[in-house]
Structure formats: C-alpha cells, structure tokens
Amino acid sequence: MAELARPAATATADPANWTCPAPLRDQPVVVMGHGGGGALSAELIEQVFTPAYGNPVLAGLGDSAVLDLGGARLAFSTDSYVVRPLFFPGGCLGDLAVNGTVNDLAMSGAVPTHLSTAFILEEGVELTVVERIARALGAAAEAAGVLVATGDTKVVETGHGDGVYVTTAGVGLVPDGVDIRPQRARPGDVVIVSGPIGLHGVAIMSVREGLEFGIEIASDTAPLAGLVAAMLAVTPDLHVLRDPTRGGLAASLNEIARASGTGVRLQERAIPVPEAVANACGFLGLDPLFVANEGRLVAFVPRPHAEAVLAAMRAHPQGAGATVVGECVAEHPGMVVVATGLGGTRVVDLPLGEQLPRIC
C-alpha cells in the first residue's frame, strides 16, 4: 500500500527543499496514506483543506486549537476513530476515542472538561458491540475526568461502514501563563519521552494479523492530562508537548522540527523500546520510531527545568518510564537525526503515511 513506500530523498538539510514526495495532483484519488498522519496527510491539509477554509486559527490543524472565548482560553480538538479491529489487547475503540481527544487537548496544556461523541454505525452491527464500546467510552471519560456532554448517532447501510466509527470533539481550559505549541521548541531544550514506545501499534498489528510475539503486547492507550498537570506544577514554561500517535515519534518530532525551525538530535540507546516491540518490529521490518502510541507524550523542556520535570513525570503513573531521549539543536534545522550506537548518525524523516492503516 502507498503508505508503506518511503520517499526516496525527502530529508535534506534545508527545509526549503522539503517537497511532497507524491504530489497531490499526480494522484487523483484518496489513498490510505492520506489518513496516516504523515507527509500525505500534510499535503492533503495544505493543498485541499487550508485553501478551502483559509483562516488563521488553522495554523495548528490537526492539533487542538486554543481560542479566546468569552474571557476563557478554550482548547478545542477533534478526531475520528476508525481503528480495526474494534477490540484489541489493552483497549477498544471506546477508550481510544476518549484518550486520543483528551490527549490532544492536554498537549496544549489544557485541562480537558467535556467531550462530544458522534457514532456512525453500520446497519447490522450487533447492539451488544455498540454497548460495549459505549461503556468503555463512558469508563474512559470518567477515568480522564471529562463529561460526555452531547452526541449524535447516524446509521449507514451495510457495506458503507465497518461496524462502528466514533468521532469525538473535546473542550478544555488552558491555564494562564501556559503557551505550549510546536513553534516554541528552542535549541537547548531537553527532549523527554514519557515511557516505552510502540506498544499500541504492535498490539493492533498482533491481533489484526494473528501474530504472536511470545508475549501479549497491550496497547498503551491512556489519558495524559493528569501527567501534564503534574509537569505544569513544576513550571508553566514547557515549550512543546505532543502525543506521538499516527506516524509515531518520528512524525511528531519531524513536525516539531519543521514548525520551530530547529533540529532534533536523539540518542538511539536512550529511546525506550520494549524488547517485545523490538522483536515484533524486527520480524515485520518496521521501525519502532514510526509505530503509533496512544498513551505517551514527548516533551521539549527548557534545560533548567528538565531534571525537575523528569522527576515529576516519574512520580506519576503515566510517566513512570519517562526518560531523556535527546535534545533540540541549532544544527540541521527542520531535521531529526539519531546518533546510533555505532557512533554514526542517521536521518529520521517524516513518514509518507502510517505503516499500519486504521491504527486509531
């Protein structure tokens, strides 16, 4: 599939040379990679959606927007969830639909408060399936401390859906003094990951393909707003937060590097890849840096605060495995490189699409 192909030479030292590896106009139809959160998704946004909507708030399309509304600083975000299968080790569509949107809000430093849920049901799906997903959604909302405030249900004919799709939108309040966004990364920032990576993607793949890797790997799906609050209690001056979902850590770091015009340098040996994930990725020819997570965040923290923020993260259940993985540098602006164990470096580029379609 299209999103498995990698661009031949997209990563160059000068971001001005970044080109879309598969120009939209050469490709008249939607391919799976357009939903993968990588270069094809970015291209669709830049060439189709942004010109169509054309307004300044859209700069952060795909993240939560922060709006000044009635005297409040409101974070607002949405995601559709089309994960296949609906149930997987560690969670289901219902959890994802809450945690994914809550985490998008939390990545702007917001305290999420309310969600909307819109279900697109396929005619013929068992009501018990809908009920299990709704209950998981309700439980996840309670665990994340948000209320489901409003909703909608539509039904489409058999063959025009896939059981259940859920779209959630969320709102939350951004505390005064907090200004967290990709553009704020600065050379010298310490890059921290909140725990082991790759679990969600490998969990989905294992159940979807019927693969076993000796040990059941469960998705890391979890709400991260509590962890973010613990970090903000140390300092409101966090520069960037991001949850590396579709496209994995590689996509998130590339987006931050591009948005801020800085470089990111990772230490390969510091990246927390669980053995089971490493084994599965080796077997399948995947790079763990590109595998989706649903309960992890990456933070760019000013160096003077890094140690205290790391300690606060490790004291929180969702950040117990937090670790420094690299730093933000002035060299190679817009690029992400990894210092390998052998003393060399390799470039980590923006994936074209997602290695695994319908991961969330």
Add this chain to the structure above:
Amino acid sequence: MAELARPAATATADPANWTCPAPLRDQPVVVMGHGGGGALSAELIEQVFTPAYGNPVLAGLGDSAVLDLGGARLAFSTDSYVVRPLFFPGGCLGDLAVNGTVNDLAMSGAVPTHLSTAFILEEGVELTVVERIARALGAAAEAAGVLVATGDTKVVETGHGDGVYVTTAGVGLVPDGVDIRPQRARPGDVVIVSGPIGLHGVAIMSVREGLEFGIEIASDTAPLAGLVAAMLAVTPDLHVLRDPTRGGLAASLNEIARASGTGVRLQERAIPVPEAVANACGFLGLDPLFVANEGRLVAFVPRPHAEAVLAAMRAHPQGAGATVVGECVAEHPGMVVVATGLGGTRVVDLPLGEQLPRIC
C-alpha cells in the same frame, strides 16, 4: 425498511404510557431507523448511551449542551453527516455539515463561533470531490460567521465508507439571560415556524430516486444563527427553539411536548407546505410533517412577545416566510395534535425512524 413502519399505538394521552415500539432487546442489531432521529434513536440513547455515560449534562443528548466553563456560558454540539448523494439541489455535504451544527448551537440561543471538522474518506474517492466539499464547507462557515478551528482526516478502505463522511462539532457563546430549552414550553406559548417546510427531504429524494416533480426543489439548507439573534433582540425570553431536521416538524414538536409535559395543537391550514412539496409527498405517500428541513426553525414564544418576534423574523431573510402554526396547550400533555381543515383533530406521533435514511 424498518424506519418506514409506524408504531401501531404509541401516542397515548399519558406520557407515562409512552413505550418504545420496538424494544431494543428484541432486536439484536442496528437498523437504519436507529439513525433516524425518531423513536428508535431515542431508544438507543436511553438504553445504550445514557447508561454508559451516566452524567447530568446528558439530559440534552442530541441537542447542544450549555456548559459553564471559565466564566463563559459555552454551547457545544456535534453531528455526523452521512447524506447521500453528496451533492443535491441547493447544497452538498459541506454546507450541511456547517449549517446543521451551527443551527444546533443557535437553538440554544448561542452565537456560534468555531467549528471542528473530521473527515472519514473512503479510499478511491476522487480528490476533486473532497475539494468541492471542503470548499463548500469553507464558504458555508464564512457565511455563518464561524471559523474552522481544528480538524482531522481518516481514510478507510473501499467498501467501508461512502466517499466522504464529515463530523463537525461547534462551540458558541450563550448570551446572559438567555435560557432556551425544550423543557421551557408553557401552555399559552405561540408556535411559530420560520418558513415553508419539507424542502430538504424532498430535494434529496428527488435527486436520489431520479424523480421529477415538474419543478426543481432545492434544499433549504441555511444557517439560522442570524435569525435567532434577530429574535433575541426582541426579547431574551424565548422558551424553545428547534430546527426540525430528521423526523421533521413532527419529531421536534413531539420531543418538546414530551420534555415540557405540555401539549401542542397545530392548525393544519396554517402549516406552510409548498405546493411542490405537497405534490411530491402525495405522490410518495409521505407526510410533510415528517420530512426533514435544514434551514427552518420552530419557536415557542410567550404570547405577549409573539407578534413582535414574528415581525422580526419576517424582516430577516431566513424568516421571510415565518408564520404562526399553533399553540402550546395544557390539554393532552406530551401529545401533538393537528386541527384538520374538516374540523376534526388527528394525533401526530413521534416517527419510529426517518422516512428517508441518510438525509443529513
């Protein structure tokens, strides 16, 4: 299809006797009618979603919720749009996805400000189709005075979608002193409809079924927030506003009657049914009261303000055809009746589903 069947005896004088005509437990799978906005939809909400989420804000599930957030009164609403075909006389999926959600917000008296958009694209759909819909969405947002603030795109395999589905969520601010909700209908309220009914449903049906009714009938899809603002300028004390979409005027009035414990009495001859709609409905065996609208509202206005509100509506482009269609009464609580041209009355019950699936 299931939603074409009508319950044998659902309308009784005592709302306590209202029963679900097709108990969920006797029906193990989702049917088209569960998305029709009628009794089956209500049953799904009451038996599946509400127990799963269990929280007080949910009382208004399906409408916009009004939240106290950071000192602001925030209206919050969502809808998925799965209309078939994507383009129809008078509009397309993109317009609907804006106007439907903007109107849901306006029905709480809110001034809509921002939308989120989440696209679920089917692999293989032409990018020009996506682009046309996005441009219509952008134009409709501009016309409605709202900004598209954030978004998401997912892609599903061919055979698991239908070209394009869009889910929008919206936020807006409710002015101080405004408290508009179905529970506030009171005997004596004057019931006003903002213009001719049935146009959206008949427009969709004509293009979907290839029927011609002598004259092209265009959807009434339009944003109603400006009209609501004009009404609120007369008095903040409007009791109920509702846009009669799925299930038509019949569904909206039944929901208001049930929520408020009052009765609604319509004058058949006063209901503005365009001749073309009447002809089409006659031909197809439909009741115009059950046909969807996408640019109309029904208002319950305290009698002392009714004349001035009606004048303000008629002075607004979206309310030029506004007319009094009936009143709210103490008799037959929870029921909607129509006084017919022959001097009798008939009961208008809550539809089981929508006469026409995927109308919006």
